[in-house]
Amino acid sequence: MPSLKDLRNRIASVKATQKITKAMQMVAAAKLRRAQEAAEAARPYSERMGAVLANITQAIGGGGEAPALMTGTGKDDVHLLVVCTAERGLCGGFNSQIARLARDHIRKLLADGKQVKIICVGKKGFDILRRDYAALILERVDLREVKTLGFVNADAIAKKVIQLFNEGGFDICTLFYSQFKSVISQVPTTQQIIPAGMPSAAAEATDGGNAVYEYEPEPGEILSDLIPRNISVQVFRALLENAAGEMGAKMSAMDNATRNAGDMINKLSITYNRQRQAQITKELIEIISGAEAL
Amino acid sequence: MPEAFKFELVSPERLLVSEQVESVVIPGAEGEMTVMAHHAPVMTTIKPGVVTVKTAQGKEERYVVFGGFADIVPAGCTLLAESAVAVGDIDRADLARRIQEAREDVADAKDDQTRSKAEQFLSQLTTLEGAVLPA
Numbered sequence: 001m002p003s004l005k006d007l008r009n010r011i012a013s014v015k016a017t018q019k020i021t022k023a024m025q026m027v028a029a030a031k032l033r034r035a036q037e038a039a040e041a042a043r044p045y046s047e048r049m050g051a052v053l054a055n056i057t058q059a060i061g062g063g064g065e066a067p068a069l070m071t072g073t074g075k076d077d078v079h080l081l082v083v084c085t086a087e088r089g090l091c092g093g094f095n096s097q098i099a100r101l102a103r104d105h106i107r108k109l110l111a112d113g114k115q116v117k118i119i120c121v122g123k124k125g126f127d128i129l130r131r132d133y134a135a136l137i138l139e140r141v142d143l144r145e146v147k148t149l150g151f152v153n154a155d156a157i158a159k160k161v162i163q164l165f166n167e168g169g170f171d172i173c174t175l176f177y178s179q180f181k182s183v184i185s186q187v188p189t190t191q192q193i194i195p196a197g198m199p200s201a202a203a204e205a206t207d208g209g210n211a212v213y214e215y216e217p218e219p220g221e222i223l224s225d226l227i228p229r230n231i232s233v234q235v236f237r238a239l240l241e242n243a244a245g246e247m248g249a250k251m252s253a254m255d256n257a258t259r260n261a262g263d264m265i266n267k268l269s270i271t272y273n274r275q276r277q278a279q280i281t282k283e284l285i286e287i288i289s290g291a292e293a294l
Numbered sequence: 295m296p297e298a299f300k301f302e303l304v305s306p307e308r309l310l311v312s313e314q315v316e317s318v319v320i321p322g323a324e325g326e327m328t329v330m331a332h333h334a335p336v337m338t339t340i341k342p343g344v345v346t347v348k349t350a351q352g353k354e355e356r357y358v359v360f361g362g363f364a365d366i367v368p369a370g371c372t373l374l375a376e377s378a379v380a381v382g383d384i385d386r387a388d389l390a391r392r393i394q395e396a397r398e399d400v401a402d403a404k405d406d407q408t409r410s411k412a413e414q415f416l417s418q419l420t421t422l423e424g425a426v427l428p429a
Contacts, residue, residue: 041308048304048372052365056337151306151377216324216338222363225339229376236306 004279007272011265018261024090025254032183032247038149039180039240046233053230059219067224069162069231072195073171078115080138080170081105082161082193084177084238085125086246087144092253094178094186094246095124101188102176106133117170121157121239138164149243154236161235162228165194177238178245184252186245193234196227298350299331300370303357305378310357311347318371319346320364329364329371336366342418344381344425345373356381358422360392393419 002010057070083102085095102118102125109116118133120126121141129137141157143149161173173194178186215222296316303311318329321343340362347355362375379385396416403409 038307042306044302044309045304045306045374048302048365048374052337052363052372052374055365154306213335213337216322216336219337222337222339226363233306 001275004272004275007268007275011268011272014261014264014268018258018265021254021257021261025251025258028091028247028251028254032244032251035240035244035247036180039237039244042237042240046237049226049230049233053226055213056215056219056223056226059213059215060223067220067227069165069194069227070196070223073168075171076114078117078170078172079109080117080119080161080164080173080194082119082121082157082173082175082235083125083129084175084242085120085122085128086242087123087142088246089124090253091246091250092256094249095122096128097186097188098176098178099125099128101190102129103132105174105176105190106136119157119160122242143239149236149239151232151236154239155232158228158232158235161194162231170194175234175238177242180241180244180248183248186249191234191238193231196230297331301329301347302370302372303345303347303359303375303378304372305375307377310375310378310380311355314350316348316350316352318348318373319344320371320373321345321359322364329366332368333366333371335368337363338366339363340373340375342415342422344422345375345378358384389419389423393423 081102083098085098089095106116106118116133116136118129118137119139119141120129120137122143123140126137126140139160141160143153146153164170165173172192175191175193177189177191179189181187298314298316301311301313301315301318302309316330320327320329320338321340323339323341326343327338340359342360343358345357345359347357349355357375357378357380359373359375359378362373362378365372365374393416396412396419399412400409400416403412
């Protein structure tokens with residue numbers, strides 16, 4: 001049985017922890033709002049990009065002009081996985097969910113006799129995947145120093161991927177990230193970015209109608225300029241969604257922690273009070289029985 | 295008074311402009327062009343340069359863009375810029391850094407084709423610098 005002093009210390013320390021988790025929750029809430037705004041601000045660009053891409057592929061008519069980034073190499077022997085996770089922990093199951101999805105995928109690919117390469121974005125995913133697949137990790141992109149995610153960060157990652165593709169480093173590239181559904185729900189998702197595949201007919205731009213476009217320069221040239229940019233946009237979107245998701249996960253994790261700390265304080269206080277009462281009663285009994293003996 | 299049309303300037307980070315305008319001057323890959331209402335549908339890549347927007351209220355706004363492309367339809371014009379800032383907000387250091395990077399690209403170019411592309415980009419950037427920054 002812990003002494004009264006132990007209990008007092010224990011309660012004080014849990015209270016301190018509660019203050020910290022409470023503060024972290026509020027910080028996460030503020031950051032979440034900003035991350036959400038950033039994700040929403042980026043949406044028009046990717047939407048327009050999709051529309052333009054659909055339009056232009058329609059113009060080319062899916063002929064042989066399409067660049068390799070879009071059609072792929074025609075093989076699927078070597079897979080590149082870009083696994084995007086958070087830089088920091090303390091956000092519930094956020095990082096481990098993404099890592100688990102990636103790990104399942106890797107296991108399946110390896111079982112099929114494919115070759116797998118990994119690029120890790122974010123420290124946490126790297127830490128988890130390193131345990132099992134250290135040999136497969138090509139590179140680790142560190143975004144720890146980055147305060148606000150910019151397009152340049154995503155562009156740098158996309159450039160690396162494209163360069164690797166041009167050198168024949170892989171056939172298929174898949175992006176792993178967490179889709180931001182709501183503050184309490186983030187869904188780990190995979191998205192194939194190379195080959196990009198033809199945009200579906202449903203996504204075709206409607207505002208131009210069936211008007212005949214003029215292209216400056218040639219459609220093929222525009223397309224070869226557009227596709228790498230589209231990959232950057234996809235990576236950027238994934239990073240933004242991840243950032244928002246991380247903050248959402250962190251907020252609910254910290255909310256839970258704060259509540260748990262509260263419960264613990266209550267329980268400890270009850271034990272403390274009971275023990276104090278018991279001690280007082282014991283002392284009283286001692287005094288009374290001492291007086292009776294006289 | 296010319297008819298107004300919808301113009302949107304979008305960068306990956308955010309939507310910069312979305313309003314009714316009279317005319318827009320775009321630094322197209324094959325020369326500058328002015329877009330007004332009912333323009334024939336054109337899709338063009340753009341080079342680093344200045345976009346001049348004349349709003350329906352008659353105000354003139356200028357933005358610096360670094361590459362991207364424009365989608366022009368009779369009903370409106372959408373400009374997807376790789377990065378865009380208002381001329382008033384341009385950061386001298388940022389521009390200098392971009393030029394430095396372009397120089398390095400020229401130096402690193404392995405074959406003639408990439409080198410000529412990089413050189414072209416560099417010259418566009420330096421022209422841009424001269425245009426927006428008073429010496």
